[in-house]
Amino acid sequence: MSRVRKVGLIGWGAIGRVVGGAVAAGGVPGAELVAVVDNRPLGDAVPAPQMTVEQVVEHCDLIVEAAGQGVVRGWGETILASGTDLLVxxxxxxxxxxxxxxxxxxxxGRVYFTGGAVGGLDVLQAVRAMGPLSEIRLTTTKLPSTLEQPWMDEQLLTAxxxxxGPVEVMRGTAREVPVRFPKSTNVAASVALAVGDLDAVRVSVVADPAAVHTSHVIEANGPQGSYRFEVRHQPDPANPATSQVxxxxxxxxxxxxxxxxxxIL
Known part of the structure; x- marks a missing residue:
């Protein structure tokens, strides 16, 4: 009989509430929600005891990060060094x-990554194993309000x-774009992880007032063939910067x- 994974969840926001609620309700066979970590006092709002990160690594063998890039930077090594696995x-x-x-x-501890809001990563990994791709492009389109950042000047914000209609707000590589949009462009990093090259993935971030759906279009070409994946998601009502999926x-x-x-793996 396989062991039950004792799960700690970091973050009780739009992602964490769905994940934590499902695990606590028995929706993931083989997983038990043991603790929730959040920097706000949550009281009875969570279905498991609220702990600090230091406490949760003592009680769990798998931690799910659902709180943003800062948690991965600040606590990733500590979690893994404790012998606890980390799902990012x-x-x-x-x-x-x-x-x-x-x-x-x-x-x-071992680190794992989820593909999040984009598909086709398994195909890109398989194709990349055959050799380098000559061109990889990602176009992400979202509502303008979800893309506003402190570094933007008044001219761009006004535009x-x-x-x-659609306005391109940044063009760069998968190395550059997620740093400038830390809550909105994890997909760019996921594509880059799949192909093994941050600089090979060219990213365009587009603001569109008519973007009812969040859109991600991946296009890749090389000697192996041509590939195009497109997804259109409903934004999460509680946090439109992320997709509901x-x-x-x-x-x-x-x-x-x-x-x-x-x-299917």
């Missing part, structure tokens, strides 16, 4: 190559706020780690 939702943190290397080499992607990854059989 905020893959944008891995654009820091030094941090990525540390997380991949620190143990005895976004008064736009009547993200917590369910986390739950799927958690189910795989908990040992659920019979699924």
């Amino acid at each position: 939702a905020s893959t944008g943190a891995l654009t820091d190559e030094e941090l990525s290397k540390k997380l991949l080499t620190t143990g005895p 976004m706020r008064t736009a009547t 993200v917590p369910y992607a986390v739950l799927r990854s958690l189910a795989a780690l908990a040992g659920r059989s019979g699924q």
Whole structure:
């Protein structure tokens, strides 16, 4: 009989509430919600005891990060060094190559990543194993209000706020873009992780006032063939900067780690 994974959840926001509620309700066979970590006092709002990170590593063998890139940077090594596994939702943190290397080499805990709001990563990994791709592009389109950042100047902010059609707000690599949009572009990092090259993925971030859905379009070309994946998600009502599907992607990854059989990997 396989062991039950004792799960600690960091973050009780739009993603954490769905993930924590499902695990607590028995929705992930082989996983038990043991604790929740959040920097706010949550009281009876959570279905498991609220703990600090230091406490949760003593009680859990798997921690799910659902609180942002800062948690991965600040606590990733500590969690893994304690022998606890870590499932990362905020893959944008891995654009820091030094941090990525540390997380991949620190143990005895193991680090895992979820694809989040994008599909086709398994195909990109398989294709990349055949050889380098000559061109990889990602276009992410969201509502302007979800893309506003402190570093933007008044001219760009005004263009976004008064736009009547799509406006490109940044173009760069998967190394550059997630740093500038820490809550909105984890997909860029996920694609880069799949192809193994942060600088090969060219990213365009577009603000569109008519973007009812959050859109991610991946296009890749090389000697192996041509590939195009497009997803259009409903934004999460509680946090429009993320897609409604993200917590369910986390739950799927958690189910795989908990040992659920019979699924496509």
